[in-house]
Structures are given as C-alpha cells and as structure tokens.
Amino acid sequence: MKHEANVLLVEDDKEIARIVCDHLRSEGYGVTWASTGREGWEDYKLSPYDIVLVDLMLPEVDGFTLCRSIRKESDVPILILSARLEDESKIRGLDLGADDYVTKPFSLEELSARIASHLRRYLRYQNQQDTDRDIHYAHGLRIDFLSKRVRLHEELLQLTAKEWDLLCLMANNPFEIFSKSALYEHVWQQPEDGNGNNTVTVHIKSLRAKLQDDTRSSTFIQTVWGVGYRFIGEVL
Structure with a gap:
C-alpha cells in the first residue's frame, strides 16, 4: 500500500x-x-x-x-x-x-x-x-507560513533564517510572552549560556527594523519590560 x-x-x-x-x-x-x-x-x-x-x-x-x-x-x-x-x-x-x-x-x-x-x-x-496560512495583518504585514515569505506593504522582506524563526514562533503563538532565554533555547536549540540574551536582542532589533516596527508604539513585536517579547499583530 x-x-x-x-x-x-x-x-x-x-x-x-x-x-x-x-x-x-x-x-x-x-x-x-x-x-x-x-x-x-x-x-x-x-x-x-x-x-x-x-x-x-x-x-x-x-x-x-x-x-x-x-x-x-x-x-x-x-x-x-x-x-x-x-x-x-x-x-x-x-x-x-x-x-x-x-x-x-x-x-x-x-x-x-x-x-x-x-x-x-x-x-x-x-x-x-x-488557505488560512497566508495571513494579513493590520499595518501592511503579510506572513505566508507555507512559503516562508513575509511582506510589508506588498514589499518582500529579506529575513535571515533566525529572524524568520523568531517571527514564526511568536506569530504562531500570538500574545504569548517569550523570555529571551526561551527564544534562544527554542530558535538556537542551545541552553542559554550568558550570551544568548544578547544574541536574541540583536536579532529582534534587526527584525523590528525590517518590519519598521517602532519600539515606542509597537504594532507587531512588543517588548514586555523585564519579561521578554510577544507578537501583537492584528489579523485582518
């Protein structure tokens, strides 16, 4: 068979x-x-x-x-x-x-x-x-989870593999707060050793820049001070 x-x-x-x-x-x-x-x-x-x-x-x-x-x-x-x-x-x-x-x-x-x-x-x-895995969000964001493509105002964004992994993890679990250690252990599949938090910070900063997401008035990735980050994109 x-x-x-x-x-x-x-x-x-x-x-x-x-x-x-x-x-x-x-x-x-x-x-x-x-x-x-x-x-x-x-x-x-x-x-x-x-x-x-x-x-x-x-x-x-x-x-x-x-x-x-x-x-x-x-x-x-x-x-x-x-x-x-x-x-x-x-x-x-x-x-x-x-x-x-x-x-x-x-x-x-x-x-x-x-x-x-x-x-x-x-x-x-x-x-x-x-058909529901190509998701449109408010403020021009579109994530196609099947083809692993991200667009902002119809412009294709060039994300690195780690940036995609971070975005995919948080967008698939909207409003769930992830600590830097949890993000590092999941995406890099290594225990946080003291440098992982800085690595996550750098990648989140780069991802936000590509998403044009202002940290003071976030529309996609919100910082929960003293805890971590969460995805807050509004599905259309």
Missing part, C-alpha cells in the same frame, strides 16, 4: 530504528531517521513532515524538549515511542503537545495503525487550514 507520507523518526536505539524504518518504508512511507534530539530538530527544520515519532530518552536534546519545540511551530502529529511506563511521563509528553503514546515493546502492526489514524485526521485538518 502506497502511503506517500513523510515520517521523521527520532530514536537513538539503532536496532529499533532499523526495524521501524524498514517496516514503514515497506509500507510506502518516506522515512528520515535522526539518532539525537538535536539532529531530529535540525531534520525537522529542513523538510516538511506529515508525522513525527519521538523517543523520550534522547541524547543532546531530550524528547520532551523536542516535542515542545515542534509543537510551538506546527500542528504535525507527534507520536511518542518510549520504554517508560510511568503515567507521569505519559502525561508530561501529552501536555507538551504529543498526540499519542506507544510504549515499547510495541507491535509494528499497532504502530502502523496509529500512524495511519493520525495521518487521516491531520490531512483533513491540513486541507481545511492551508
């Missing part, structure tokens, strides 16, 4: 990864395997995926952090694969935005059924939402 869906598998156990990859590819899925949380995040940022399978106990960046980072940017289904049996771990994973939880060892048939079920729902949702 040809599924024609792209799966991102983030699993550090090579044998489990091999078995899952072979099985899903035999069913027609395109599968990308990442062996660490950081590698999984990098792969996720490079290509569009229809579903993400995440182990919780990962090197470099754990599965909980990866789930939280992905959910901040996308509604893609996230299926947790883990040997953990504790209810607390299940609840935490689901609270961070995962859609389902499969405890190891699991049957490949069960995994396929879970994937197919989530894909059906997600593809229906995507078909309904695609």
Whole structure:
C-alpha cells in the first residue's frame, strides 16, 4: 500500500530504528531517521513532515524538549515511542503537545495503525487550514507560513533564517510572552549560556527594523519590560 507520507523518526536505539524504518518504508512511507534530539530538530527544520515519532530518552536534546519545540511551530502529529511506563511521563509528553503514546515493546502492526489514524485526521485538518496560512495583518504585514515569505506593504522582506524563526514562533503563538532565554533555547536549540540574551536582542532589533516596527508604539513585536517579547499583530 502506497502511503506517500513523510515520517521523521527520532530514536537513538539503532536496532529499533532499523526495524521501524524498514517496516514503514515497506509500507510506502518516506522515512528520515535522526539518532539525537538535536539532529531530529535540525531534520525537522529542513523538510516538511506529515508525522513525527519521538523517543523520550534522547541524547543532546531530550524528547520532551523536542516535542515542545515542534509543537510551538506546527500542528504535525507527534507520536511518542518510549520504554517508560510511568503515567507521569505519559502525561508530561501529552501536555507538551504529543498526540499519542506507544510504549515499547510495541507491535509494528499497532504502530502502523496509529500512524495511519493520525495521518487521516491531520490531512483533513491540513486541507481545511492551508488557505488560512497566508495571513494579513493590520499595518501592511503579510506572513505566508507555507512559503516562508513575509511582506510589508506588498514589499518582500529579506529575513535571515533566525529572524524568520523568531517571527514564526511568536506569530504562531500570538500574545504569548517569550523570555529571551526561551527564544534562544527554542530558535538556537542551545541552553542559554550568558550570551544568548544578547544574541536574541540583536536579532529582534534587526527584525523590528525590517518590519519598521517602532519600539515606542509597537504594532507587531512588543517588548514586555523585564519579561521578554510577544507578537501583537492584528489579523485582518
């Protein structure tokens, strides 16, 4: 059966990864395997995926952090694969935005059924939402989240990758306040080490300049003094 869906598998156990990859590819899925949380995040940022399978106990960046980072940017289904049996771990994973939880060892048939079920729902949702991802805001801002293009008064803005990531994160979570540390850890995927706050400040300043957003009377990115930043763009 040809599924024609792209799966991102983030699993550090090579044998489990091999078995899952072979099985899903035999069913027609395109599968990308990442062996660490950081590698999984990098792969996720490079290509569009229809579903993400995440182990919780990962090197470099754990599965909980990866789930939280992905959910901040996308509604893609996230299926947790883990040997953990504790209810607390299940609840935490689901609270961070995962859609389902499969405890190891699991049957490949069960995994396929879970994937197919989530894909059906997600593809229906995507078909309904695609036309809503090119969003127009007051004061001339337009963000096309699918093509990753930003326009101001119909002029295409040349944003850097980090500027786009910052804008996308905040615009996808309007009015949510992000601290500089949270922005740095999400966009740069590194713990804040003392220099991260300055890095975020520089990129936010550059982004604001391109958006022609006056800090004294912000229309897009508002500074919440002593806390961080939030996106306040008004959807038309």
